[in-house]
Every structure is written in structure tokens, then in C-alpha cells.
Amino acid sequence: MDTKISAVADKKGIVTLKTIQHTLGKHTNLVTLVVLIVALGIMTGGRALQISSLQNLMVAEAVRAFAALGVGLIIINRGIDLSIGQVVGLVACVSASLAQTSDYAGALYPGTVFPVFLPIIVGIAVGTLFGIINGLLVAYGNLPPFIATLGTMSIAAGLQLIYTRASTIGSLKNEYKHIAQGSLGPLPYLMIYVLAAVLILWIMMTQTRQGKAFYAIGGNPQAARVSGINVKLNLLKVYALGGFLYGISGVLLSSRLGLANPLTGDGMELDAIAAATVGGISHSGGIGTIGGIFIGVFTLGIITFGMTYMGVDSYYQLLVKGMIIIVAVYFDMKRHAKRA
Amino acid sequence: MDTKISAVADKKGIVTLKTIQHTLGKHTNLVTLVVLIVALGIMTGGRALQISSLQNLMVAEAVRAFAALGVGLIIINRGIDLSIGQVVGLVACVSASLAQTSDYAGALYPGTVFPVFLPIIVGIAVGTLFGIINGLLVAYGNLPPFIATLGTMSIAAGLQLIYTRASTIGSLKNEYKHIAQGSLGPLPYLMIYVLAAVLILWIMMTQTRQGKAFYAIGGNPQAARVSGINVKLNLLKVYALGGFLYGISGVLLSSRLGLANPLTGDGMELDAIAAATVGGISHSGGIGTIGGIFIGVFTLGIITFGMTYMGVDSYYQLLVKGMIIIVAVYFDMKRHAKRA
Amino acid sequence: QQEAGSEKVTIGALIRNTDEQFVADYAENLKKLAAERGVDLKLLDSRSDQAMQLDQLNVLLTQGVKHFVIVPNVTEATEDMAKKIDAVGGGAAFSNIQPSVEALKVSPNFYLASSPESVAGQIQAQILDEYFQAHPEKMANGDPNAIDAIFLYGQLGHPAQVFRSEAAVKGLKDAGYTVNIVAEDTANWKPDEAQAKMDTWLAAYSGKFDVVIANNDGMALGAVESLLTNKYTDDPSDPTKDVDGDGTVLRVPVIGVDATGVAVKSMSEKKLFATVLQDAVGQSTTAFELAYMMATEGSATGKDAWGISPLTEVTGESPATDAAIVGQCYLVPFAAVTMDNYKEFMQ
Amino acid sequence: MAQDQNYILEMCNITKKFPGVLALDDVTLRVRPGTVHSLMGENGAGKSTMMKCLFGIYQEDGGEIFVNGKKENFSSAKHALETGVSMIHQELSIVPERSVMENIWLGREPGKKLGPVQFVDHKKMFKDTETLLKNLEMEFSPNDRMGSLSISHQQACEIAKAVSCDASIVVMDEPTSSLTETEVNHLFKIINSLRDKGVAIIYISHKMSEIFQISDDVSVMRDGKLIATKKASELDEDKLIKLMVGRDMTNRFPPVDSIPAEVCLSAKNYTSDVERSFKDISLDLRKGEILGLGGLVGAQRTEFVESIFGLRKIKTGTLSINGKEIRIKSPEDAINAGIGLITEDRRGSGIFPLLSIIDNTSIPSLKGCRKKVGFLDHKKIFNTATGINKKLRTKTPTFHTPIQNLSGGNQQKVIVSRWLMTLPEILIMDEPTRGIDVGAKYEIYTIMSELVNAGKAIIMVSSEMPELIGMSHRVAVLCNGNLTGVLEKNDINSENIMRLATQFE
Numbered sequence A, B: 001m002d003t004k005i006s007a008v009a010d011k012k013g014i015v016t017l018k019t020i021q022h023t024l025g026k027h028t029n030l031v032t033l034v035v036l037i038v039a040l041g042i043m044t045g046g047r048a049l050q051i052s053s054l055q056n057l058m059v060a061e062a063v064r065a066f067a068a069l070g071v072g073l074i075i076i077n078r079g080i081d082l083s084i085g086q087v088v089g090l091v092a093c094v095s096a097s098l099a100q101t102s103d104y105a106g107a108l109y110p111g112t113v114f115p116v117f118l119p120i121i122v123g124i125a126v127g128t129l130f131g132i133i134n135g136l137l138v139a140y141g142n143l144p145p146f147i148a149t150l151g152t153m154s155i156a157a158g159l160q161l162i163y164t165r166a167s168t169i170g171s172l173k174n175e176y177k178h179i180a181q182g183s184l185g186p187l188p189y190l191m192i193y194v195l196a197a198v199l200i201l202w203i204m205m206t207q208t209r210q211g212k213a214f215y216a217i218g219g220n221p222q223a224a225r226v227s228g229i230n231v232k233l234n235l236l237k238v239y240a241l242g243g244f245l246y247g248i249s250g251v252l253l254s255s256r257l258g259l260a261n262p263l264t265g266d267g268m269e270l271d272a273i274a275a276a277t278v279g280g281i282s283h284s285g286g287i288g289t290i291g292g293i294f295i296g297v298f299t300l301g302i303i304t305f306g307m308t309y310m311g312v313d314s315y316y317q318l319l320v321k322g323m324i325i326i327v328a329v330y331f332d333m334k335r336h337a338k339r340a
Numbered sequence C: 001q002q003e004a005g006s007e008k009v010t011i012g013a014l015i016r017n018t019d020e021q022f023v024a025d026y027a028e029n030l031k032k033l034a035a036e037r038g039v040d041l042k043l044l045d046s047r048s049d050q051a052m053q054l055d056q057l058n059v060l061l062t063q064g065v066k067h068f069v070i071v072p073n074v075t076e077a078t079e080d081m082a083k084k085i086d087a088v089g090g091g092a093a094f095s096n097i098q099p100s101v102e103a104l105k106v107s108p109n110f111y112l113a114s115s116p117e118s119v120a121g122q123i124q125a126q127i128l129d130e131y132f133q134a135h136p137e138k139m140a141n142g143d144p145n146a147i148d149a150i151f152l153y154g155q156l157g158h159p160a161q162v163f164r165s166e167a168a169v170k171g172l173k174d175a176g177y178t179v180n181i182v183a184e185d186t187a188n189w190k191p192d193e194a195q196a197k198m199d200t201w202l203a204a205y206s207g208k209f210d211v212v213i214a215n216n217d218g219m220a221l222g223a224v225e226s227l228l229t230n231k232y233t234d235d236p237s238d239p240t241k242d243v244d245g246d247g248t249v250l251r252v253p254v255i256g257v258d259a260t261g262v263a264v265k266s267m268s269e270k271k272l273f274a275t276v277l278q279d280a281v282g283q284s285t286t287a288f289e290l291a292y293m294m295a296t297e298g299s300a301t302g303k304d305a306w307g308i309s310p311l312t313e314v315t316g317e318s319p320a321t322d323a324a325i326v327g328q329c330y331l332v333p334f335a336a337v338t339m340d341n342y343k344e345f346m347q
Numbered sequence D: 001m002a003q004d005q006n007y008i009l010e011m012c013n014i015t016k017k018f019p020g021v022l023a024l025d026d027v028t029l030r031v032r033p034g035t036v037h038s039l040m041g042e043n044g045a046g047k048s049t050m051m052k053c054l055f056g057i058y059q060e061d062g063g064e065i066f067v068n069g070k071k072e073n074f075s076s077a078k079h080a081l082e083t084g085v086s087m088i089h090q091e092l093s094i095v096p097e098r099s100v101m102e103n104i105w106l107g108r109e110p111g112k113k114l115g116p117v118q119f120v121d122h123k124k125m126f127k128d129t130e131t132l133l134k135n136l137e138m139e140f141s142p143n144d145r146m147g148s149l150s151i152s153h154q155q156a157c158e159i160a161k162a163v164s165c166d167a168s169i170v171v172m173d174e175p176t177s178s179l180t181e182t183e184v185n186h187l188f189k190i191i192n193s194l195r196d197k198g199v200a201i202i203y204i205s206h207k208m209s210e211i212f213q214i215s216d217d218v219s220v221m222r223d224g225k226l227i228a229t230k231k232a233s234e235l236d237e238d239k240l241i242k243l244m245v246g247r248d249m250t251n252r253f254p255p256v257d258s259i260p261a262e263v264c265l266s267a268k269n270y271t272s273d274v275e276r277s278f279k280d281i282s283l284d285l286r287k288g289e290i291l292g293l294g295g296l297v298g299a300q301r302t303e304f305v306e307s308i309f310g311l312r313k314i315k316t317g318t319l320s321i322n323g324k325e326i327r328i329k330s331p332e333d334a335i336n337a338g339i340g341l342i343t344e345d346r347r348g349s350g351i352f353p354l355l356s357i358i359d360n361t362s363i364p365s366l367k368g369c370r371k372k373v374g375f376l377d378h379k380k381i382f383n384t385a386t387g388i389n390k391k392l393r394t395k396t397p398t399f400h401t402p403i404q405n406l407s408g409g410n411q412q413k414v415i416v417s418r419w420l421m422t423l424p425e426i427l428i429m430d431e432p433t434r435g436i437d438v439g440a441k442y443e444i445y446t447i448m449s450e451l452v453n454a455g456k457a458i459i460m461v462s463s464e465m466p467e468l469i470g471m472s473h474r475v476a477v478l479c480n481g482n483l484t485g486v487l488e489k490n491d492i493n494s495e496n497i498m499r500l501a502t503q504f505e
């Protein structure tokens, strides 16, 4: 039949066109990152682009990367999470309090010797617990995610102050600090953790039913529901997973800093969300990749790094950062424009 | 005809049921507010509920009310605005700098005498300008509102620091301070401004085509476009209107305080968004009333007022506030639950 | 890698947060000094984020910077930073937030060039002690030994909030008062929040407190504005008259920290009662000179900086409590700004 | 109640209430295996609600469901799918951003174990999809993005999905609403082979011819009650319609006896600015005329009419209204020029789900409903909007009800009311009767007839042959973006339309 032949021809045309578009589309984020790196290289005469810079960058962004991965997954499921910074801060305080040297008189539990794994486990548990609460509120309480997590953000901030009595928790054990500060040859541990997390989450999102379910829920929750996917349960899962990742983020933060206080983590939510978005995660849900989030984190990272390296006045840094976020996402959005 | 008769009968029964439901539904927010007021009254043995308290509350919430009205309208149009706090802060700084007493050596423009209306006009213009930028980015740049306004938030914060060089702008003229500090008999001016704004916006939203267009866009932008509504232009309008209202908010803030500094306004976006949501504005767009926003502002206001009045430990205030936001919105959501 | 071919002295400055008045002034003075001496100053602002300060330190270290002026975010982080700097054979002078004893013990090239935050609180207490000595009738409950105070805190957990508040209470207690906290809350350093809190407290505690103590001038001014608009003045009909002659037109004294231009101006109108000058210029000059001496002469040990000599014996205040490092401590004096001397601080 | 082994599905005494509506009132439905059981009824009769109760989307308020004689209480779609019930939904439920194969296997992707972890077997998924699509003779790739397919292909995917479930009961809620005749025939082949395998199919449609072509049994619902279950062989169209609407309906189309007058709209050399869309189309429309626009799916009819309405951009072409050339750059311009458009995608670009019926009806017409000062005249709005809806017999508890609570067909009536309220000179209707019951269709046709009698003009895009033939003065046919011919009244018949519709190049 004629129709079919033409349809086939049509399709071929579409495939090639689509493929190019797709490839280019995927690369918008990578292109931005590369452009920034090249620009930095030119502006510093190549000096900024050494191995040690890369290490610095990785280490600096690792903690944020976990938060961005968490919230990125949540945004793919049409959610948002404002509680990140405070939850990370709370986790950092709790884990730090369990990792203080036992002979430190100012410790929260002076004289008590906890095993090194305890702060890690408790910290991650606290993060996950907050994730579960967020998930319950959003999935089963039908609260808009913005508001549910605004509420838990406030609660986490309060708990942090109550727990620490507004003081700094320092003097952490060296074994504990080693978790984030150590390195394997030239490879900082933090970098290894991030790469491992990216790999595992990438497999989850592309190779398992769980990932397909997340994408479907983000793309069209009704369609997911009638396809037999338990939307509420999956929402709970993704918020819990987010909380779990914030937990890791908080533990690594306290370990890296060797301390924690109520200001720790403040404002991280905006950085994490910005990173995920710059990395191509769409706020209308269902679109984005783990690799994209990773790229997004490093795009913002290179901006901060570059401005730090070049000593840009901090007042102007805010200006530049705001503009770059807008421009980066603008180019990324151009390909989604027709869906608006 | 049978069909018709039964349809009519049906309708009668339904009307009463609907009406009650509707009324109750509409009142969820009001009920929350009344419950809180009564609770406060009981807990303080009535002392907290005097005319002066009411005045305090009005005055304290007036500045926030303008911000909440602005962002409430934006949320009705399926948007969000994170730039509020920084824009309000920038406006406050700019307007304050033009209202300093000319004999103050530390003034930003020492020795220059500006007319009193200048800071008002310039302040509101700055706010509106930021609103327009947000609108352009969202409507014509197709950026997700969260990200567009995150970017402008950072830009406004930067400009604020650059403009003030991080210092406090004080010693404002008495005429300028009178704008927000004066009162007409027992009625503080601020209260009059808020009520006037509520009235005007209420008329706009319920009695004009503009209001219907906003609700339609929030309800389904595609359908609005087909219905002959210029969606992009209207989005631009609503963000600009938001910016205009933040402008007023910023001017009133500096006038009321008699000074401004880079911290002014910080974090107001979250309070404003929370207030609008507690007042029944739905984040999925198209739902909510001006009266609701007004109620929402006072609901959060009474919580802050009550806790301060009773001297609740500040660590616990965050906890309580987070919980009340969640609970209030939860009850409001119950009636939207089936739409999930 | 040291920048080849450049004889210029390079100094890194890691600054807590230039949103804060004190820190902003500190940074401005550093820039001025660097320009005068032809120093390549790499000044970075960590926006209150200790992780970012650590990242910034790493970046500067890879750029070959060895000598630093640091306004840290937290005391507890100073030891790690000192170790990193020491690893490249450098040194640093810490200001404003004290370094820990351990940090100074890392090597003799680490210095304290500061007036610790707690001193601000102590001076607030001294000023109030003088005030109540002179005006015992201003004690709300008639007990000349009990002070009924309202506290306005900065962002909770912020080192300046913690140390200033603790020291003010301790100072008053040491002066023999019982301190009765009528109301206390954070206003996050913000004038508008302070104003709103004060409005509410006036509704609840009118006539029941005799002083408002704020962690910074911004909040103090917010409280002043609230007291003025609520006519909590000596003469409700004329808020410019100091009827009882206690130095303020308000019924109670309000006291801040920072001595910003606006605050001093307010004092000249007898609104704000007093404030405390954290000497940003003094601290930054001292710290800068220490770093400059290290960079140009290899060491600053035992030398004077900005005319200040290192301590010779231990004091009660950390970190100058350890004899081993007492010679690395340069204490920059604070100044009380009162009705007697505020004119010296006018811009 | 003893369960009869003859039935694969029994839904007994099902009752379902919505706020203010008794959607199902003690309905009992029994379905035999290996049969096609059609469910008929006016819009809002409760057909979809009944099926949603079966599929676990709604929980019935009363009654029992037995599958293969075993009592089931489906709590979710997942549960229903696992028990062997699959469903094609009335509203498209696709995930536009994902590929065809991911959509088809969503929630039940083929797995392969790798150690303790279950991975998705993409290779198998691709192969299975390819085979499935080939068997259904669908010509697109498993890797195509769902959102890039036309609506009809999307619906075809939904059919493929339902079929691939190996279910013993397949519910099809208006599966053909956006399929063309060839595709419908295709679907019927599939249905027949399923029936032969012993699968029970519950088939909902408003298209009479289909019902008699495919059904074994027919159940008719009206106002939430089951009126009758009959063998298809015992029924004919008239009997069926009488059961549905409760009265005789002799004519399916009202007489259209207006005589077209002067040209009121003239499009010349219309070419889309999108590469592979319509090109060089010149068409005239006369006052008092219904111009049918026929063609296969993908013929670009929708694109063409949406361009006239200013929703899409054109590269070249001019448009004149009443002889005056005008440029329409937005729907606003079009409405001001007296044009109205009922889009084909009701959910996407038609309804405002949470707004009331009044708002939904009146939004484009508000300009004319203002008082002197410029404020809205709510009374006038209410009266006009309810008046039109009542005329179309929109079935709703109140006119303040959010439109999303209405049945699909009733939503469509509200959209038609919306455009009637704008008093258009020219009304473009893209698949105007999709999903509308016979009774209401007749009402819409009557209104169309009244409009042209009053000198208005209508362009009707339709994939339903009888409708094109029954209502049009002329039929223009598109194929692959080209205008392949315009048929005058006497030449309008299926053969001619099909010939032009398949005239590639």
C-alpha cells in the first residue's frame, strides 16, 4: 500500500533527524561545560587546568553531587525538595556528634566511645527518615512538594538547633575524617564515592524497572497508574532515596570538614536544584539523565572554581552565577520549547 | 420527559450538597485562622487578643502581604518566584538610598536633596523591572520559573551588595518614614494600603477579563491560547505585576524600618509562598483567591506573633512553624485530593 | 607552582562573609593596604560556608599562595586549615573568630590577630553596668541587682551570635547582677525581623524590661525603630526629648555591636544608646602586616604588627591560654562607643 | 449468589456515587468468554465509570465483581492487570517522552536476572515490540518517541499495549475515536483473533456501524442503569438507538438545506513553515456552507485548520475574509475576525479541567459580556452560557461543577457551546463529534444546520465517512499535505473520498 511506503520513508527521515537532534540535544549540557572549561583555560592561560585543579573540583563538588543526584531523581518524578540543606545540616550535626574524640570535654557525649560506623549509619538513617517523611506527605498526604518540603526544611532546621544547642560540634576522630579526606593514590575517596553513586543510579534509571517507573511517573502519572505502577509507593521511594543520598552527603560533609554546626548545609538546596536543572533535568518531569546531573554539578562547580581561581569579587560572583544559570538552562530549554 | 425531570431533581439535591461542601471548602483556610486565634486567646488568657495586637499583626504582616499577593497571582498562573526576597531587599536599599537625610555624611548621595516621591517611584520601578525580566525569561525564554527566578534572585542579591557595598543605609527622612509608620486614627497606613491592594486585586481577579485570563492560563495554558488569550503576554503581565507588588513591599519595608541593608528581605520568598499556599493557592495552577492569600498571610502572621508573644524558645519556633504549615495545607488539600 | 618571573608578594585572604558589615570593612581595608604595598591580594569570600572556605584554600594553595589572612567561619576548622598551609611551608594570621590552640600549635607561623567576639559582649556588659550604676531608677522591677533584659540574637549558631551573647550575660553576672531574660529570640541579624519581634514584645512585656541587647547594630536599630513607632519614649508626644537625661530618648537603653555609620548617627540623635566597635581596620592591618612580614622576611615571630606586640603571658581567653603559643597572639583592642565618645566614630 | 461458569466476568449490582451524581445505579453486567460484548449508551450513561470500577481505578460503593467465578476486589490497575484484565482508556494515557516500546511494556518490562538484580532486557523488549507491531501491521519503530507520533498512532500503541497483556478480558473504551477506517478494520481483525482465542472483549463505542460489525452481545446503559443486554443479532440500529435514548430517532442527520452564497473565507497557497506538512493549499468557503475536510490520519488537516486559526505558522499564503485580505497571527486575531475552532485534542487544548462549566463556556466570549465600566456582567455570562449548554443537553449536576467531573462526551458539548457562544461567522470543527453519542450528535448536527441556515459557514474536519457525506455541501480531501481534490455535493461518496485520500503524489 502506498500509505505504508510513504510512512516508512517518513520514518526513516524522522529517525535520522531525530537522532541528530537527540544527540545535539543531549550535548547541550556537555557543550556548556566544555565551553566553560575552555573559557577558563583561555582566561588563565591554561594555568587553571591542572590535575590538582580537577581534584580540587571533584572534592569540592562531591558533597553537592550527592544532594543534586537526590533532588534530580525527585524532580524527574515531578517533585521538588527544599529540605535538602537543612537535612544535610542535621545529618552532619548528628553524625559529627557521634564521631567526636571521646577525650574531648566539649563533646556532646563526652567519654563515650562509639564505633566509627555508627555516625555513618545513624547519619544516613536520619537523612532517609526525612526523605520518608517528605515522601509520605507528598504521596499520601497529597501536599504540593514545594510546601511539604518547606515544612520539613523548617523542622530539620529546628531539630538541628535543638540537638546542637546552636554550638559547633568539632574535634572529630581522625578515622572518621579519613572517610572523606583520604585518597587512593591521586584519586580522592570522595571522587570514588561520587563515581560509584553515579554508576549505580545510572544502572537503576536505565536498566531496571524501577527507573522506567520513575520516568513514567514523571512523564504522566495517570498513564503510569493505569499501567499498573503504584505511583504513591514509587513517590515515597524516590523521596526516601533522595533522603538517603542527602544522608550520605551530610556524613561526607561532616567528615570532610571535621566539624558541623547549625549553619552547615544552609542553602544547599538551591545549588543542588540549580545543578540538576543545568544538567538537563526538566521541571515538568520525566526528562533527564544521571549523567546530566553529574555534568550539571560540574558546570556550576567550574563556574565557582573559575571565579575563585581568578579572584572575582564575591559581589560580582553572585551576578555572574545567576546569569550563567539562566543562560545555560535557556539553551537547554530551546529544545523543549515546542512542548511549552 | 423523564430524563429531564430526573435531571432537574438531581440538580436540586446536588445544589444543596454542593453549596455546603463549597462553603466548607472555602472556609478551610478561615477555619484554620480562627482556630489559631482562639487557641492563642486561650493560651494567653485573652491578653494577646487586644486591638493593639491586631494593629501590630497588621503592620508586621503588611509588607509580607504585598509579596504574598504578588507571588500568589504568579502561582495561580502555574509559576513560582524565588527572587522575591532579594528583589524586595534591592528595592528597599535603592529606595532607602534616595530617602536619606541630605545632611547625613554617611549617605550614599550626601548633600543631594531628592523629592520624597522619588524613592517610591524608583523603588517600585526597580521591582517592576525585575518582574518584567522574570516574565520575559519564563514566557518568552521558556525557562522553568523556578530556575529563571533562582537566577534573578542571585542577580538581585549581587546588585544589592554592589550598590550598598554591604553597608547599612540609614538615617532616612521623617517624611519618608511617615509613609509606612503613620496612621489614620487607629488605622495604621500600612493596613489601609494592604486593604486597598486586596480590594483592587480582588476586583481584577473576579470582575475583569484579565482575572479570568489568569485563571484560564493557570487552568490549561494550551486551551487558553486556543481561546484567544495571549498566554505569553499574560505571563509577562503577571510577573510584572508581581514585581510591582514586591516593589511596593520593598518601599514600605525601608520606610517602616527607616533603614535597609543587604540582609533586608532575605528569605521572604519562602514566607510569601508559604502564606499564599496556606491561603489555598494551588501549586497546580488555576485555583485560589485574593481573599485566601490575605487569610494565609495572617495565618502565618498569627503563628509568628503568638510564638513570640508567648516566648516560645526560638529553637522550637522553627519546628512548630514547619508543622503548622504542613498541617494547614494538608487540610486544605484534602478537598483537592481526588485531583491527584 | 610559584608564579615565575613575578617578584610580587602574594597574600591570600579567606574571608567569612562580606555580607557582614565587619567583614566587609575588614576586606576593604585589606584591599587598601595591598594596593599601598603593591601586594597581589587574592581575596575570597566564603559566604558563611566552611566547605567553600576549604575549597578556596585548596585553590589558592594550588596556585602557590603560601601566606594568608583568614577570617574563619568556625574555630574548629582552623586546625585543618593551618595543617594544609603548613604542608606547603606557609603561615597565616587569623582574625575575628579565634583559631584553636591546636591551630596555633601547628607551627610558629600561625597567629591570632583579633579581638575575639566575646570581648564585644563583655564591653556591652560594662556599658550597661555603668548605665545602671548611674540610673538605678531605670531598673524595671525595683531590684537594683536584677537586670530584666531582652535579647536579640543573630543567626543561631553563628559564632558571633554565640560568643557575643554568652559574654554579655557572663559580663553582667560578673558585675554582680542577676540576669533575668524577659524575652529572647533570633532576628537573624535582620533589622526588619528585629522590629517585628520588638513590636510583639512591646505588646507582651511593656514596662517589664529595662534593656534591649542586640548581637549587632542592624537588629538594635530595628528595635529602636519599633520603640519609637510604639512611642516607648521618655516623652510619648515628642520622641526627640531625653526627659530623664539618661542619654537616650527611649524609655530603655538599646545596645548593639559594630559601630556602623548608621548606628553612630542614631546615637547622635540619642536613639541608640551605645554600641561596640570591633576594630575592623585594626584587626585587618595587624593580620595583613603579619602575613606581609612572613612573606617578605620569612617570619614574623616576636615582631610588632600595627604597633601591637605579641602577648607575653597567658590570659583567660582562648587561645591565649596556652603558654606555648602565647607569643603568637596579637590582641587588637575593642572600643566602647558611648554617648561620651561617639563623635570620634562619626563618618 | 451462585456463579455461572458460563461467564468469564460478572459485575453484580455495581453502584458508584460521585459528589452529587449517582453514576452507577445497581448495574449488573455479565460477559461470556470468547465474545465481543458492546457497551452502549449516551454520554454520561456510566460506561467508562463501570469499566474503571472493573479496572480498579474507582472503588465501587456497592456490588461485587467475579472473574472466572472468583470474587475479586480490585484495588488498583496493577491488581486488575495481574488478574488478566487489560484496558484501553477513553483518554490517551501515554508517556510522551518515552519510547514506544517503553510505553507498551511499562510496568511489566521483560527482565533478566544478573546475580540478585533484575535488569530490564532491552533486546527482548525491542524484539517483542517489533513482532507485536508487525502483527498489528503498525509501521513505526519501537524506539520512536511516543510524543512524536500522531494521535492515531498513539492510540494504535495503546491498542498494542492492551493486546500484549495476554489478558482474558480486554476492555476497549472508545478505541477507534481517532482511528481512520483502515485502521479500524485492522483493529477488528485483531479483535476477531483475540475472540477466537477465547478472550472476552468489552467494547465501548458511539459508532453504530462498528457495533453491528463486531458485537456478539450488546448491553445498553442509560443514566447509570443497565437498560438491557441483548444478542447483537436481535437488534438493528433503530432498536438500539431507541434503547439508548429512550425514544425513536428516525433520522441520523438533520436536513441541511441552506444554499451556499458568496465566499466568506478564502485561503490561497497555504504552505506550512514546517518542512513536511501541508503545502500550497487553496480553498474557498462560502457563507451558508458546510465544507467537509477529509483525508487519512496524518493528512495534515489539523495542521491546516490550526494554521488558519493562527495556532501554527505558515511560510506562504494569504487569507481573505469577505474579500478583505487579513493576517491572522494568533487565535486572538482569528476570534476577532469571527472564526472559532474546536480542536481535536479535547483534554490537551480544550478543557480547563478545574474551572466550572460556565467559565469553560464563556472564556473566549467575555469581551462581549461586560458592563459599561468594563467589569464583567456575571448575570449575562451565566444566562448565555447555561442557555447554550441546556440547548445541547449537557448533562451536569450544576453549571458550577468543574468540567473534569463530566463524562467525555459532555465535556465535548461544553466545548461546542463555548464556540457557539462566540457567535462565530466561520466555525472550524476538528472531529466535532468524536466520542459523542448519537443523540447528542444529532443535536450538534442540528446546530450546524441552523448556523449555516443563518448564513454562517463551517469547516468540518472529520474521519467519519457518514458524517462527511451526510452533512457536507462540499468535501475537500487532503493527502500527505496536498489538496487532492474538492468534491461537489453530487460527487460525495466513500469511493471518491477514499480515492482522493490515497492519491499520493
Ligand SMILES: Nc1ncnc2c1ncn2[C@@H]1O[C@H](COP(=O)(O)OP(=O)(O)OP(=O)(O)O)[C@@H](O)[C@H]1O
Binding pocket: D018, D019, D021, D022, D023, D041, D042, D043, D044, D045, D046, D047, D048, D049, D050, D090, D395, D396, D404, D405, D406, D407, D408, D409, D410, D435, D437
Ligand atoms: N471523577 C468524577 N467525578 C464526578 N463525577 C464523575 C466523575 N467521573 C464521571 N462522573 C460522572 O459520572 C457519570 C458517568 O460518566 P462516564 O464517564 O462513566 O460516562 P460515559 O458513559 O463513559 O460517557 P461518554 O460516552 O461521554 O464517555 C457522568 O454523569 C459524569 O459526570
Ligand SMILES: Nc1ncnc2c1ncn2[C@@H]1O[C@H](COP(=O)(O)OP(=O)(O)OP(=O)(O)O)[C@@H](O)[C@H]1O
Binding pocket: D147, D148, D149, D150, D151, D152, D178, D295, D296, D297, D298, D299, D300, D301, D302, D303, D304, D344, D345, D430, D431, D461, D463
Ligand atoms: N510529530 C508530531 N509531534 C507532535 N504532534 C504531532 C506530530 N505529528 C502530528 N501531531 C499531532 O497529531 C495530530 C494529528 O495530526 P495529523 O497531521 O497526524 O492528522 P490530521 O489529518 O491533520 O488530523 P486528524 O487527526 O484530525 O485526522 C495533530 O494534533 C498534530 O498536532
Ligand SMILES: [Mg+2]
Binding pocket: B086, B089, B157, B160, B261, B262, B263, B264, B265, B266
Ligand atoms: Mg539580601
Ligand SMILES: [Mg+2]
Binding pocket: D047, D048, D049, D090, D173, D407, D408
Ligand atoms: Mg466514557
